[in-house]
Amino acid sequence: MRALVIGSGIGGSVVATALRRVGVEAVVHEAHDGPAPALGSFLTLAPNGLAALRTLDLLDPVRSAALFPTTRIEFWNGAGRRLGLLDDGSDELDEGLQTVTVMRGTLQRVLAEGARAQGVRIEYGRRLVGFTATDDGVTAEFADGSTAHGDVLVGADGIHSPVRRIMDPSAPRPAYTGLLNLGGCAPPLPVPATPERTMRMVFARRAFFGYQTAADGRNHWFVNVPHPEADRTALAGRDAEEWRRHVLALFADDHPAITQILRASPVDAFRPVGIHDIASLPRWTSGRVALLGDAAHAVSPSSGQGASLAVEDAVVLAACLRDAADPATALRTYERLRRGRVERIVAEGRRRGDQKLVTSRIGVLLRDLTLPIVLRLIALRGGHSWIFDHRVDLADPVPVTD
Numbered sequence: 015m016r017a018l019v020i021g022s023g024i025g026g027s028v029v030a031t032a033l034r035r036v037g038v039e040a041v042v043h044e045a046h047d048g049p050a051p052a053l054g055s056f057l058t059l060a061p062n063g064l065a066a067l068r069t070l071d072l073l074d075p076v077r078s079a080a081l082f083p084t085t086r087i088e089f090w091n092g093a094g095r096r097l098g099l100l101d102d103g104s105d106e107l108d109e110g111l112q113t114v115t116v117m118r119g120t121l122q123r124v125l126a127e128g129a130r131a132q133g134v135r136i137e138y139g140r141r142l143v144g145f146t147a148t149d150d151g152v153t154a155e156f157a158d159g160s161t162a163h164g165d166v167l168v169g170a171d172g173i174h175s176p177v178r179r180i181m182d183p184s185a186p187r188p189a190y191t192g193l194l195n196l197g198g199c200a201p202p203l204p205v206p207a208t209p210e211r212t213m214r215m216v217f218a219r220r221a222f223f224g225y226q227t228a229a230d231g232r233n234h235w236f237v238n239v240p241h242p243e244a245d246r247t248a249l250a251g252r253d254a255e256e257w258r259r260h261v262l263a264l265f266a267d268d269h270p271a272i273t274q275i276l277r278a279s280p281v282d283a284f285r286p287v288g289i290h291d292i293a294s295l296p297r298w299t300s301g302r303v304a305l306l307g308d309a310a311h312a313v314s315p316s317s318g319q320g321a322s323l324a325v326e327d328a329v330v331l332a333a334c335l336r337d338a339a340d341p342a343t344a345l346r347t348y349e350r351l352r353r354g355r356v357e358r359i360v361a362e363g364r365r366r367g368d369q370k371l372v373t374s375r376i377g378v379l380l381r382d383l384t385l386p387i388v389l390r391l392i393a394l395r396g397g398h399s400w401i402f403d404h405r406v407d408l409a410d411p412v413p414v415t416d
């Protein structure tokens with residue numbers, strides 16, 4: 015069997031690796047001209063995603079490339095008062111499964127290298143513009159006029175997935191969450207360093223700030239800004255210097271460490287993008303075509319699960335193609351096994367993002383009063399173990415039903 019994988023982001027290289035492991039020839043077609051190591055800021059990989067990578071022998075290279083472990087989140091308000099701590103419990107797990115933060119571009123490169131080392135072919139500069147699916151196979155068409163034929167096609171082509179648009183033109187568009195995201199890195203500074211393994215997140219007066227101090231003293235940070243919906247062109251209408259001034263003004267009345275970190279960062283970091291999610295698609299698959307990762311269920315970065323879910327999808331999809339009698343049954347089984355879990359996590363990510371939209375004086379006061387109680391209740395109920403304790407293993411047989 016031959017699989018055409020569209021997109022060599024996070025999910026694409028991993029699904030191709032998993033497919034190779036179950037005896038499917040997988041060729042990845044990526045629109046960019048190369049691995050694009052500078053694209054994006056950092057993201058986290060949680061124990062559920064790391065365990066899925068482990069089943070494909072991709073865990074060690076990813077851990078070696080990570081910036082730092084991030085097993086706890088400490089919450090502050092804008093005045094610098096500590097509101098509470100969320101410990102994800104992963105320090106207690108097997109060596110290697112502790113949540114890590116990694117630069118997205120680095121992760122993408124390492125996963126592509128890992129896939130190639132396991133026999134996957136990745137073709138860069140191949141932008142999918144169309145495909146034709148029949149009962150016997152799928153033919154993909156690329157912007158350079160070339161085509162490729164396979165038995166199945168996997169759309170791992172991200173939140174604005176062309177595969178999704180072609181497969182189901184009436185599929186709902188990604189929904190704007192009301193927040194912009196930007197991030198960067200500042201050199202060592204005389205600001206309060208974060209405790210070991212801990213990201214500090216600040217519900218500031220007008221926006222949300224998060225940072226973690228690396229062993230070398232550098233501060234990796236992100237900002238979420240409540241903002242009306244604006245497309246890429248409108249956001250790019252303000253240059254990075256203007257955005258920097260705007261963001262600094264938003265944090266002017268908060269703990270000074272925030273503006274110190276922002277001021278010390280390169281201006282290039284101030285290029286925000288809108289945060290979108292997809293709560294639920296009518297379908298993720300059609301015959302021999304399937305969506306995976308953000309293409310199927312984009313989740314807000316507030317969940318910390320975008321990459322981990324894409325990796326889980328990849329392992330389950332490959333196991334389904336191995337165990338089902340035919341490709342269409344395999345892809346339907348994959349959707350059935352994954353949908354409930356990921357939609358619940360997308361909703362959780364949206365809830366967390368909504369808390370960042372609160373900026374009224376009374377709303378902020380209420381949040382400062384209730385958040386410590388909420389965090390203690392979450393800890394008492396075992397944290398978010400329903401997210402982190404989930405395990406997918408390529409070796410496990412799939413319960414195929416149709």
Ligand SMILES: Cc1cc2nc3c(=O)[nH]c(=O)nc-3n(C[C@H](O)[C@H](O)[C@H](O)COP(=O)(O)OP(=O)(O)OC[C@H]3O[C@@H](n4cnc5c(N)ncnc54)[C@H](O)[C@@H]3O)c2cc1C
Nearest residue numbers: 021023024025045054055057141142171172307308320321
């Ligand atoms: C440029 C970029 C920056 C990001 N930055 C962050 C970040 O800072 N923090 C964070 O938490 N998440 C970020 N994300 C999202 C994060 O990577 C995903 O949520 C998650 O990793 C799921 O990955 P995925 O494989 O489903 O999609 P993605 O990682 O988005 O990968 C999709 C891939 O498909 C390719 N593609 C798209 N269209 C076509 C086409 N027509 N033909 C061929 N290939 C195509 C894209 O170039 C990309 O490589 C970013 C995504 C991108 C694309």
